[in-house]
Amino acid sequence: MGMNxxxxxxxxxxxxxxxxxxxxxSYDLAEDDDTILPQITGEEPSFIKKLTAYGVTTDSETSYTARIMLVSMIPxxxxxxxxxxxxxxxxxxxxLLTLILTSAFFIGYAVYQMFQPWIQNRRFDYIRQKFVKNKLLKLLSTNGKANVQLIKDLHKKLDKNHDGKVTHAELKTLVLGIQLQAEGELSDDLVERIIxxxxxxxxxxxxxxxxxxxLTKWLQEARRSLSKNDYNPLSFFKKSQEGVDEEQQQPLIPKNKNLNDEGLVWEYLKALALVLFGTLVTALVALPLIMNVSGFATDANIPSFLIPYVIIPCAINIPRLLSTINSASQKTQRAASLTLSQIYSGVFMSNMSSLTTFLLTVYIRDLPWDVSAEVLVVLIICGVMGVFTSTRIVFPLWTGYxxxxxxxxSLLMLYLLTAVWGWS
Structure with a gap:
């Protein structure tokens, strides 16, 4: 069930x-390439032309995360x-060889992020951009500029003792109150970095x-991501918004955060405890989950093939899909790069953690098993998408479709391998 x-x-x-x-x-790729003439204002390109003229561009770090995911294909x-x-x-x-290698990749990935935390920093940037886009754009005035008076009023409301200063504790109340992080619990470290x-x-x-x-800088960056030439598959549901051309700004988030040794060790120990707790919970619910899924499939007359391959993955990932659409809709190179990096990092961690748990169980109990069909499909899909993203930074709209x-x-491949040709 786990491998499925x-x-x-x-x-x-x-x-x-x-x-x-x-x-x-997707947006007009001419905006990112000075050698391409942009579309004349008011001229709407045909759908066929949009397939090549529209798309997204990414940065080199996105290619690095795709290559890291490719490493997980070795086991x-x-x-x-x-x-x-x-x-x-x-x-x-x-x-045993695969178990050792998978565990080494899993642990090595965690250690690598301790000393080279650029992946974590991209996660932080990803959350911050969604936060500004979704929560703070109401601070813009009608002309698209930051409403300074409204921002000052917000500062006064946070200043409980009216001394003209907002303490970290008071600002933390604001950050927590507007729910900065859309997915999961908001960590203290993330709050401190915002503050x-x-x-x-x-x-x-x-x-x-x-x-x-x-706040003005954050709002300007968010406003700059809106362009009247942006292409959106759901554009017929809403009116287009005019953009504001502004000069590029330096990243607002520092690349590193210095922690003292005691705080750093405590954070790692807390993270390790959470991983162990999650592993324990998984072990406790594994058998009931399998029994209930099998019973549900039987009672609902649903083909057993669809349960592990479609229904459970969809239930787990639909919130991620909606969050991805929301983030990508910012229509900037930065937003696309950070979102794609999130996807590849997530696939790497899922592959390594699930495979480690599976192989550990099989080896300790010496169980007979055959998941070659699942392994082959993961190899093909992850290999193709990993190589594709690691070798290019421009993705026309046709690549998405x-x-x-x-x-x-891929589902047809799984069905033929398992149900028709009997690989599993």
Whole structure:
């Protein structure tokens, strides 16, 4: 069941969520290329022309995350060796080798982020952009400029003792109240990093000018992402918005956050405790989950194939799909890059954690098993999408629609391999 869900989730992430970034985040590529003449104002290109003239561009870090995901394909390739060399069963030696390699990748990825936290920083930027886009645009005035007076009024409301200063605790109330992070619990570290952006002087208080300055920058960046030439598959539901051309700004979030050794160790220990707790919960609910899923499929007369490959992955990933569409709709290179990086990082972690748990169980209990069909499909889909993203930074609109076509193709492959040809 775990390997079935793993295959279904990986396929869904790369053939439904990934293409949604291109389809809903597409804009006129001429805006990113000075050698291409932009469309004349008022001229609406045909759908066929949009397939090549519209799309998204990404940065080099997005290609790096795709390459990291490609590394996770090595254990899957090793597991596929018995089919390649025509051996009927997977030997314990291959299981042990794959388990060691998968665990090493999983631990190495975590350690790498400790010393090279650029992936975490991109996660922070991803959340901040969604926060500004969704929560703060109401602070814009009718002419698209930051409403300074409204921002000052907000500062006064936060200033409980009316001394002209907002403490970190008071600002934290605002950040928590507007629910900065759309997915999951808002971490204290993330709150502190947001708060640090306002405190330019470092006096642990936010002056009014500091508050106005940083919010104005964030609003300008969010406003710049809106363009009248943007293409959106749902554009017929809403009116287009005019954009404001402004000069590029430096990143608002620092690349590193210095923590003292004691705080750093405590954060890692807390993270490890959460991982162990999650593993324990998974072990406790695994058997009831399998029994209930099987019973549900039988009572509802649903083909058993659809449960682990479609229904469970969709239930898990639909919120991510909606969040991805919302983020990609900012229609900027930065938004597309951060969103795609999130997808590839998530697939890597899902592949390694699920495969480690599965192989550990199989090796300890010496269980017979054959998931070569799932392994092959994950290899093909992750390999194709990983190589594709790691070798280019421009994704025309047609690549998004092509990605959507891979979803039914991958499900058909799984069905033929498992139900027709009896691989599993």
């Amino acid at each position: 869900v793993l295959a279904g989730s990986a396929v869904l992430s790369l053939t439904l969520i990934w293409p949604s970034v291109i389809a809903f985040g 899957f390739l090793i597991l596929q060796l018995p089919k390649i060399i025509n051996v009927t069963t997977v030997t314990r030696e291959i299981v 640090d952006q306002f405190d330019f002087s470092g006096d642990k208080c936010i002056q009014e000018d500091e508050f106005v300055r940083i 092509t990605g959507y076509l891979l979803y039914p193709i």
